[in-house]
């Protein structure tokens with residue numbers, strides 16, 4: 370029995386474990402299905418693309434996506450102490466301040482505005498260039514803004530952006546987002562810093578903090594309208610834990626599934642999966658959305674491309690789609706430069722060292738899909754449907770993003786590197802040809818969110834619409850129940866412009882600070 374029980378030692382769970390256990394009077398327990406990392410490749414930033422499908426990956430798969438030539442997309446998620454922060458690409462971008470306005474509007478709670486989250490962003494951070502009004506200097510997580518290590522081909526791409534009139538901004542986490550900057554990275558001394566490295570491991574020496582690894586949580590223990598504990602399995606043996614407060618931090622896929630296995634979710638889905646329904650929650654598992662990247666606009670190089678000294682994708686460029694020179698407002702599209710070939714499984718990759726890639730993506734996709742439980746057991750694979758490229762907006766923006774990538778790619782500033790465009794290739798020009806290429810080239814950016822979204826009202830419409838009823842209240846407490854809060858990527862109502870890890874840490878920091 371614990372005062373606070375955290376399910377999942379992933380990105381958000383590590384923050385909560387460290388922050389709650391600062392108070393020695395609170396007994397904090399953490400249950401994690403995975404084990405401590407033992408694979409040395411995890412720490413090496415350049416190795417991240419090879420980590421999916423290793424034994425510590427939950428290795429989810431989407432259902433075939435009509436918008437992407439009926440492809441099935443692998444969705445890696447970490448099953449390990451540190452969660453998906455042990456697999457991720459280490460890019461640290463908070464998003465644009467306006468990205469968070471819909472969160473505050475949906476909840477009626479200013480904590481979820483950018484101004485409300487800023488103390489959490491700052492508290493999480495040890496910025497490599499020191500503290501200022503935007504950055505924290507002595508937080509747990511190293512945020513490193515590289516300079517000397519940038520690849521020469523990435524520098525040429527940044528110069529191509531500047532020649533196009535794109536603002537050169539020093540840092541994507543210091544106010545304006547539109548512009549080109551080196552990628553801020555959670556790397557220290559050349560090594561990955563996971564959320565466990567930053568938060569959980571240093572806290573484990575506290576006597577009031579207990580981490581139990583290899584603990585697979587099957588379902589919640591529900592007594593009337595109070596959630597009092599969990600049923601788990603450790604080394605094949607059943608185990609039950611109880612707590613005054615449970616924080617569900619299992620991520621955007623596993624958190625809603627755990628609620629559904631416990632009988633909380635859309636009644637018809639639960640019935641079809643053979644699960645007795647105790648609370649009909651039509652919003653649970655809905656509002657599933659993700660960023661896509663087009664992988665990619667690939668160029669054969671005139672000379673050898675030196676290997677990245679960082680994590681390959683060394684610079685991002687956030688752009689207004691109508692006017693890429695515009696410095697203000699939220700971006701619509703993002704470009705990235707990878708000092709290596711980066712392609713989907715449908716395209717032939719050129720040899721490493723002979724090519725570089727411009728990635729392109731849509732920052733605010735409007736496609737919304739659904740996660741559905743298929744059976745009562747933890748090992749029943751979920752039905753994951755992100756409904757990729759199912760809206761005109763997303764298709765139009767994906768086209769525009771690729772067009773801008775090609776414009777930058779063919780800039781004179783890249784003449785010294787570009788031999789020829791390999792993908793899509795100069796013969797791919799018409800809208801039909803571009804759409805066919807996009808359907809085969811897009812890959813997940815690994816940012817699924819939204820399946821237990823926050824909002825002021827349980828069933829009724831809030832500012833985000835009745836189509837996706839909220840699941841947790843403004844304090845991230847499960848609507849209609851006492852004793853359980855959801856704190857992870859699943860509560861995000863609308864995806865921010867950038868990679869989502871920074872925002873997830875800020876959500877957890879803000880939640881922990883409120884109690």
Ligand code: FAD
Pocket residue numbers: 376377378379380381382400401402403421445446447448449450451452453454456457458459460461462584585586587618619620621623624627747814815816817856857858859867868869870871873
């Ligand atoms: P997670 O970190 O996934 O944690 C969930 C934890 O719960 C896991 O440890 C899991 O094992 C555990 N768990 C789940 N079910 C159970 C259960 N039943 N019982 C016990 N434990 C359970 N974001 C960025 O900002 N920048 C990037 O560059 C970036 N690149 C990415 C690249 C990849 C390959 C991936 C996979 C993700 C990437 N992301 C990136 C996304 C980011 O890592 C995730 O959004 C974030 O880590 C999710 O945090 P979370 O706390 O919601 O869940």
